[in-house]
Amino acid sequence: MEKKLVYKGKTKDVFALDNGNYLLKFKDDCTGKDGVFDPGENSVGLTIDGVGDVNLRMSIYFFEKVNAAGIKTHYVNASLEDTTMEVLPAKVFGKGLEVICRYKAVGSFLRRYSDYIEEGADLPAYVETTFKNDEKGDPLVTKDGLVDLGVMTASQYDDVKEMTQKITKIVADDLKEKGLELYDIKFEFGYDADGKVMLIDEIASGNMRVYKNGEYIDPMTLSKLFFA
Numbered sequence: 001m002e003k004k005l006v007y008k009g010k011t012k013d014v015f016a017l018d019n020g021n022y023l024l025k026f027k028d029d030c031t032g033k034d035g036v037f038d039p040g041e042n043s044v045g046l047t048i049d050g051v052g053d054v055n056l057r058m059s060i061y062f063f064e065k066v067n068a069a070g071i072k073t074h075y076v077n078a079s080l081e082d083t084t085m086e087v088l089p090a091k092v093f094g095k096g097l098e099v100i101c102r103y104k105a106v107g108s109f110l111r112r113y114s115d116y117i118e119e120g121a122d123l124p125a126y127v128e129t130t131f132k133n134d135e136k137g138d139p140l141v142t143k144d145g146l147v148d149l150g151v152m153t154a155s156q157y158d159d160v161k162e163m164t165q166k167i168t169k170i171v172a173d174d175l176k177e178k179g180l181e182l183y184d185i186k187f188e189f190g191y192d193a194d195g196k197v198m199l200i201d202e203i204a205s206g207n208m209r210v211y212k213n214g215e216y217i218d219p220m221t222l223s224k225l226f227f228a
Contacts, residue, residue, distance in 0.1 A: 010044050011055070011206070017086065021076060026052035026083045030206055030219070043134060052083045054223035055204035059085065062203035065174070066167055073199040074190065090190030090200050094151040096132030097141075097188065099160055101125055101168040104183040106209060125165045152191075159197040160189050167199060175210060178226060180217065183209040 003015040003023055010031060015023040032045025056078060063075035074087040102109055105121045109128075129146065130138040141149075143157045152160070164187055172182040185208040188201035205219035205226070217225065 011052075012202070020089060022087050022089060024085045024087060024202075026056045026085070026202075028052045048220055051206065051220060053080065054220065054227075055202055055206055056080060056083055056085060058204045058223060058226060059202040062167075062171060062174075063199075065170055066199060066203070069166070069170060071163055071166055071199065072196060085202075087200070088192070088198070090192060090198055092188070092190045092200070093146070093156075094131060094149070097146075097151065098130045098132055098138065099164050099187045099189060100128050100130070100184055101164045101187070102128070102184040103168075103172065103181075106183050109184070125168060127161045127164050129160075153195075156191065156195065156197055163189070163197060163199060167203070171203065171208070175226075179212060180222070180225065181211045183211055185209075 002018045005013060006016050006022075007014040011027055011029050013025040013027065015025065017023055028047050028049055028051050029044045030046050030048055030051055031043065033043070035046050057080065059075075060078045060080075063073050066073055067075060074090050076086040076088060078085040102123045103125060105113070105117045105119060105123055109123075109126075110117070110119055128140060129142075130140050132138060141151075143154070146152050146157055147154050167187065168182070168185055171185060175182050185203075187199060187203070187207070189197055190200040191197050205222040208222075210217045210222050212225070
């Protein structure tokens with residue numbers, strides 16, 4: 001099948017296929033700062049051998065689970081041999097939107113709200129949205145902001161929030177069975193030609209903060225523990 005490069009991303013390259021779908025090529029680059037991995041960072045900070053493979057492996061596992069739960073995603077199929085995933089076409093919201101679901105107060109949430117909450121305190125599947133914009137440090141945006149700026153409709157936002165909480169629970173329950181605790185996770189959503197919301201991008205260890213017995217697990221270790 002013919003493929004044409006349409007976008008070079010931080011952690012994935014995107015190709016257009018002649019069947020109307022797209023192909024994501026997973027890379028070994030990770031976001032971080034000064035050589036230290038951080039899922040919340042805006043730039044590529046390091047390259048970890050094999051991270052593209054494990055991110056794809058975990059994405060396949062969870063996308064199949066989420067699809068089976070009746071939640072719409074862009075996942076079609078994947079090839080571990082080529083580290084690629086075929087996906088349905090989807091439009092992103094605005095110029096790109098990240099959706100974070102938080103079970104614990106850590107990271108940027110804690111930095112913003114430490115006057116009101118203790119580190120590691122429980123959160124009720126708290127959902128927040130940020131615009132993907134490196135220069136502006138991925139600014140937070142509210143539901144009203146998204147609607148008033150014409151980025152999405154109020155019902156699309158409600159779908160995004162509900163889907164985020166359902167998918168997070170699927171991931172968290174799975175990790176819990178392996179003795180691992182999910183603190184937070186980052187997703188991306190898009191929509192199809194009819195405006196229906198779908199989960200896009202990936203569901204990988206590089207997009208989640210996971211702890212075991214109170215200790216943070218880095219993405220590569222997490223992937224090894226997950227598939228052990």
